[in-house]
Amino acid sequence: MVTGESDLLLLRDRLRAFAAERDWEQFHSPKNLSMALMVEVAELMEHFQWLTEAQSADLTPETQQAVSEELADCLLYLVRLSDRLGVDLREAALHKLEKNATKYPAEQVRGSAKKR
Amino acid sequence: MVTGESDLLLLRDRLRAFAAERDWEQFHSPKNLSMALMVEVAELMEHFQWLTEAQSADLTPETQQAVSEELADCLLYLVRLSDRLGVDLREAALHKLEKNATKYPAEQVRGSAKKR
Amino acid sequence: MVTGESDLLLLRDRLRAFAAERDWEQFHSPKNLSMALMVEVAELMEHFQWLTEAQSADLTPETQQAVSEELADCLLYLVRLSDRLGVDLREAALHKLEKNATKYPAEQVRGSAKKR
């Protein structure tokens, strides 16, 4: 791994170049990209739909590989969508984590399935 | 921004601590997390469903803020799910980008909506 | 219940009137309606995301009521989308059932989670 580099910015820049080289910006409205992201997440979830929870944590090597690629697709669309919306994904995620820590105080929600 | 640090690993570690403090690992099977990710993506997409493509690229400040939080939620679940599956999300995404570059040669797919 | 009447055609007609009275046809492109349907399905699925499979079959009266309304929303959008696409949903479903019976012969797939 190259240090001193943001993963998310690296992916953002690669995706910008990828779309520009193919003249695909015209299709990359936030509306369309949100649909594409959704479709990738469904392809990911499809691997788990008939598995028990325990089975979903113990995949065959073949499924593990397929799932890994679906996770990648999800991240790529998520980064691309954020870029088109001008959202700094890293900052947004760190901010949300802080908000969640306040919303779900550890001592009050411990072990409860109400939320997560 | 802190340099010399991976965004995705930072988020992964924060999410591990967050779940451990709340004893939420028991709910975080890949199956459940894939559902939670899907639900967040739907909450994101909901903002765009009645907008035109042009409108989706020109949000009100209020919607922009809401969308930013939904994007964050999506990333957080995606990172958490990848961690539970033992997938290195950065590596998977970079690998997928290379694969896509081969699958969609720029000179052949330029400007076509067939894919993306 | 009125007898001698197709449920799906009844709902189709009510939804046509509903949209016409509100001048909402302009928003009801198949693209938009497919997004709206997806969002409703996610709201439905959200009720099950942290439940075990057994718990999902034994809901509290409160959740049962909420789930019932989400199922209704899903059907309404599905009927509306089919109408806008000119698809006879009843005929399509009966046809698909026959196709599935051929695709998954009972004696070959019995008890297998491979499909369904």
Place this chain on the structure above:
Amino acid sequence: MVTGESDLLLLRDRLRAFAAERDWEQFHSPKNLSMALMVEVAELMEHFQWLTEAQSADLTPETQQAVSEELADCLLYLVRLSDRLGVDLREAALHKLEKNATKYPAEQVRGSAKKR
């Protein structure tokens, strides 16, 4: 069309027999079925993701056929899920339509994209 018959009850009964013959009831928890429904809706939506709204209302015969089958799959899972939850889908939908008529008075929401 056979008159004097409910579409939804007919499909419900056929799906019950279909699952029983294949010993698939064991996989048909509401949790799993909600995931399967979601996956089918995503496969439906995928056809529209890079189309404009106008294009989504004017499909090629090939896409029209594919979309028709996806709509059927969505209805089949929706009916099956409702059955497993003991929800009368027809009644729930008619009830929801009345509720929506109250929630969105025609004279107040006419032509507004705020909701639908």
